[in-house]
Amino acid sequence: MSKMITTPCFFEPWLQFKNPIVRHLAFSIASPNILADIPEDLSLKHYFELHRDSIWQTHYQNYETRLKQLDQQPQPLIDFLAQLKSTRLGLRFENLLWFWLLEDDYHPYQLLGHSIQKIAGAMTLGELDFVMFNQETKQVEHWEVALKYYLGEGKLDLAQWFGLNREDTLQRKLKHFTERQFQFTEANNHRIQRKFAVMKGQLYLPSDQNQFNLPTWVNTTRRLGQWGTHIPTEPFYRLQRHEWLCPDQGVSSQPAIWWTNGLYYHHTPAPSFYMYRQASLLFNLT
Template sequence: MIVFAWQNYHHPHVRNLAWVLSSPALLSYLPNFHQPLTVLNDDFWQQHYQAYIPKLQALDLNPQALTDFLTQHKNHRLGYYFEYLLLFWLLDKDFHPFELIKHRATLFEGKTTIGELDFLIKNLETGKIEHWEVAIKFYLGHPPLTDALCWLGANDNDSFGRKLEHLAQKQFRYDCYQDYEIEQRCLVVKGRLFYPSSDKTLLKTAYGETLDCLSAQHLQGNWWRWDEFVHSPESAQLNWRHVDRDEWLADQQINKGLPLVSVRQLPPLATTRAELFIGFDENEQEQARCFVRP
């Protein structure tokens, strides 16, 4: 049985904050970027997640500080929600060596905006000024999986290849912000990749060739066509429900307690878009994720 660290928490925002800190990185390096860059890896995140467990446990009992913070920074886009959860942690200075200088540091040339840094940070251990770029991404893979342009968003309006190109060519162009000289560039990319059935069975990790730049432990799911999904012996082993974007990070079954049904009992898709389903075991613990298309 798969058990994720964030499943130890109950409150929805606390579960998602635990997901932000404890989930594995998506990338091990940034392709076609030829300057020094630190991709904040799984060792980094596990160290800081472990240090933050006492605070997460306290927030789970009394989440008021977190809910108030998110109310002040309300935005319905998933990327901003991810960013605000990370910001909440960065502002909690008792648990890490990072001092936030500026969130969304806007760069100007005269009166013209030329760019923005997600986070400008002073690392109190090294004394260096760091520029962090952060992203959360979910892509469905289409052969050949070794081509980043063949990894598409759920609505087919984005690709992993374009995102990687944008990060490499645009996001780390700047050497300073006001009087601060950037001494270290850091990249945070989290999310999940959804593999076709040709390269991944539902309950096991993917096999075969994929992108070289991926972290070995990146989160995985499947994407299937509807007929394949409802007739698979694998999907028949779990109980399922359709989920909205509020569960693209951590599942919230522990809070929602919604009915789970066998795959054959699911109503047909009412849209042409890919929709996300989560499969649970008999203890209502998440075991699989699958985007499904008509």
């Protein structure tokens, strides 16, 4: 099954905030998953779910007042993220969600554990990102979170979405979710009742195609980017690495004159993302 691209009115409230870190936090909470549904051709060994877009919108609305406070006085968030020594965006995203989950006046979750290791003897079986008690549903939930950027190729089938490291594919990540990360039925003496993948970031469509039949599982309520091996004519500028979560409110670099691999952006007349890749880094294009 496939669907044509439409042009929805995007819900992007993170763009109103001035402080870059607060913009990142707002994006981490408010943005929808990159997938609307679990692909039908994914073989599910251990069942998991995706949150509906409306859930993230509600979480944002409940937290908006706090975000505005942090935009004026961001030091608590800055101090919290300063504990993270890694520069990996995926870990930054996880820690932003952790900060939000710890502020339990703004959401229905009671955090029961973070980065819970499952060990059998000398063997580590896996690690659970977040386990929490949902006080609305009265159920214990296990969340695995991921920040991913995938470039679609060919007919945009599940196996044709590649990360910047081409061994990191969307199909491989979803398979890892269902076979490994969601294998556990309990954590910290709590029986897990629901399992959710929180998968944010961005998907990119090939710029050398004019029309697409998107798989139904691609979430088109969020902004899709483009990718290509040619330099576009629009006045893009190159985003700093941290801006892959959300561009700073002001332009962070000069308009691109010469191009290196990376994510480029312009915001007029509408926000547009372009992932530039040198052709020498690609292979097996279909």
